[in-house]
Amino acid sequence: MSVCFEGEKRELRSLYGKMKRLQERKEPLVENSFYYPKQWLGNLVVRLGKDWRDVFCRGTWSNLKLYSDHLYFFTETAWNPPIELLELIRQRYPSLRYYYSAEGDEDLQFTNDVEGRYFTARYIVDAEPDMEYFDTIEEACQYLQACIGKPINPTWDGLCQATEEWNGDNPDTDWPISIKRFDIVSDD
Numbered sequence: 001m002s003v004c005f006e007g008e009k010r011e012l013r014s015l016y017g018k019m020k021r022l023q024e025r026k027e028p029l030v031e032n033s034f035y036y037p038k039q040w041l042g043n044l045v046v047r048l049g050k051d052w053r054d055v056f057c058r059g060t061w062s063n064l065k066l067y068s069d070h071l072y073f074f075t076e077t078a079w080n081p082p083i084e085l086l087e088l089i090r091q092r093y094p095s096l097r098y099y100y101s102a103e104g105d106e107d108l109q110f111t112n113d114v115e116g117r118y119f120t121a122r123y124i125v126d127a128e129p130d131m132e133y134f135d136t137i138e139e140a141c142q143y144l145q146a147c148i149g150k151p152i153n154p155t156w157d158g159l160c161q162a163t164e165e166w167n168g169d170n171p172d173t174d175w176p177i178s179i180k181r182f183d184i185v186s187d188d
Helices: 009-024 041-047 083-092 137-148 156-169
Strands: 002-006 059-066 070-077 097-103 109-111 123-127 130-134 178-181
Touching (some): 002 009, 009 041, 009 070, 041 059, 083 097, 123 137, 130 137, 156 178
Antiparallel strands (some): 059 070, 123 178
């Protein structure tokens, strides 16, 4: 899951500093068996003043970057996105607001970035050898049309129908085409 926080620069720098210091420690704050033990989300939960057993934190963060107006990082978690952790950060830093884009299994793509401030992609076309992200249905249809060589009605149903037809006409392919759509979710 990709995450962006925006808000007061002082709070962004404070959160960044906490995360940066945690990942630069010699040893993790809390002993754990994650692949990147210093970047385990549980360390951040503890640094924010909570018990890691009380907040879903099964995963790690990476690609921590502080920009002039937002903080970005990527999380890799098991089973669920770490929304509880994002809410804990918001509690500790009241000016901050978070945006995310999450992907998981076949039918799990969602974002809370309604306006597309940080995460604009709304469609994915996975056609070997590439998986491409698109902001609009028209862009996704145009790309798939180039892959399969047939015109596509620029709607979600048109994209689905074209994919089903191509996969049905090419049953021996090692890589069937798949399409995905990001659901827009509310923080409420």
